[in-house]
Amino acid sequence: MHFMTINEFRYVIGVQEEILLGLQLWQAKITEYINLYYQGDIENAKNTIFYGCVSKTRELYSYLLSRPEDYRSAIDDQGLLACACIIQPTDIYLDNGEVLQGLEIEHLTNSPWNTLLYPQPETRKGSATSLVEELVKESQALGFNGILKAVTVPSVREFYKNIGFVEDNGTGWMTLISDAAERFLNIQQERRRNNHE
Amino acid sequence: MSNYNKTESIEDINKWQEKQYELEKYAVSGRGMTQERMDKNVKELLDPNFNHILLEEAKVHKQKLLKNLEWTEKRIQYLTNQIEEEANNKTSENLS
Numbered sequence: 044m045h046f047m048t049i050n051e052f053r054y055v056i057g058v059q060e061e062i063l064l065g066l067q068l069w070q071a072k073i074t075e076y077i078n079l080y081y082q083g084d085i086e087n088a089k090n091t092i093f094y095g096c097v098s099k100t101r102e103l104y105s106y107l108l109s110r111p112e113d114y115r116s117a118i119d120d121q122g123l124l125a126c127a128c129i130i131q132p133t134d135i136y137l138d139n140g141e142v143l144q145g146l147e148i149e150h151l152t153n154s155p156w157n158t159l160l161y162p163q164p165e166t167r168k169g170s171a172t173s174l175v176e177e178l179v180k181e182s183q184a185l186g187f188n189g190i191l192k193a194v195t196v197p198s199v200r201e202f203y204k205n206i207g208f209v210e211d212n213g214t215g216w217m218t219l220i221s222d223a224a225e226r227f228l229n230i231q232q233e234r235r236r237n238n239h240e
Numbered sequence: 241m242s243n244y245n246k247t248e249s250i251e252d253i254n255k256w257q258e259k260q261y262e263l264e265k266y267a268v269s270g271r272g273m274t275q276e277r278m279d280k281n282v283k284e285l286l287d288p289n290f291n292h293i294l295l296e297e298a299k300v301h302k303q304k305l306l307k308n309l310e311w312t313e314k315r316i317q318y319l320t321n322q323i324e325e326e327a328n329n330k331t332s333e334n335l336s
Contacts, residue, residue: 047254070285077286085282094282095268101281102270104294108301126267150270158265171267172260195269202263205256215272234253 046237050169052117052125054177058107062116065124069100072155072165080161092158092198099152103127106150113149115181117174125170126153130178132185135192135218145190145218146182148175175206176231179224189224193217 055062073096081087088094106113106129119125128151135143153171156163179189193203195217200210207223210216219227273281284293 046250047257049257070290074286085286092266092268095278097285098273098278098281099268099270101285102273104285105297108298129270148269151267152270153264153267158268160265168261168264171264193269194271199266199269202260202266203269205260205263230248230253230256233248234257237250 046234049231049234049238050119050167050173052119052167052170052173054174055116055118056112056114058111058114061118061122062114062124062127063107065116065118065127066100066104069124069155073097073100076155076159080159093155095196096152096155096158099150100155102150103129103152115174115178117170117177119167119170121165121167123165123167124154125157125167126151126174128152128174128178132187133192135190143190144185144187145192146178146185146187148178148191148193151193171202172206172231176228179219179228182224188221189219189228190221191219191224 076093077083077085077088085094085097088097103114110129113129113131114127115130116127117125129149130146131149133145133147135145137143151171151174152158154165156165157168157170175191178191182191183189191208193208193216195203195210195215200217203217203219204210206219207227208217208219209223211218284290287293
């Protein structure tokens with residue numbers, strides 16, 4: 044048995060021309076998908092992940108000026124913006140009174156084509172996973188031991204849980220502690236190593 | 241499978257990856273937002289005049305930066321004056 048192919052993504056820190064162009068393409072594609080799959084009416088997409096992605100894309104636009112340095116993105120092998128998020132350092136309070144530092148994933152969205160139920164030619168699976176992997180590495184580099192925190196809605200929890208995040212007592216906050224972060228990096232490394240063999 | 245260890249088989253890792261790739265389509269997360277705010281976001285992004293909205297935001301942001309700059313310049317001037325005053329006082333003390 045062979046390992047499944049792993050798609051590779053480039054990690055981008057901050058806002059550069061390719062991020063701006065990427066967001067513009069997302070905007071154009073969103074309109075295209077609404078016409079194609081939602082009879083030209085965004086109301087038909089309400090309560091879908093795609094709708095959340097549209098809202099989150101607008102949210103990302105609002106941070107372009109105020110927090111460009113907090114952007115983190117994944118670019119796929121076609122040069123397309125595949126996933127983007129806004130991060131910030133944060134304190135994490137544990138039940139035992141201990142306070143840890145980590146990176147908070149404040150807003151994250153996969154590209155519009157990655158949030159549709161219908162497969163698209165642009166889709167390269169693994170972009171959000173790859174982005175989280177790089178965030179773990181950045182957290183380690185900052186001396187935060189790979190610790191990440193994310194606030195989640197029920198639909199995305201399994202995605203984070205499969206990586207190793209643990210939910211904080213039904214609050215929607217999920218934390219990736221250092222051991223789980225290390226395990227996740229090992230899985231990714233193992234997959235990548237076998238992919239190249 | 242997040243409890244990875246070296247004994248994990250290729251099959252296990254493939255299963256993990258298959259599941260993770262399937263979950264990718266749900267990867268939208270972030271701080272809580274009311275339905276109204278979400279609807280407003282969506283409406284604005286799809287507005288044919290979205291660039292006008294962004295331009296207005298950029299102008300507001302510029303005004304905020306200019307205000308901050310003005311305040312920072314005042315602060316620099318104030319601290320410079322304070323330091324000069326302290327130095328003058330020391331010189332006077334030494335002379336007397």
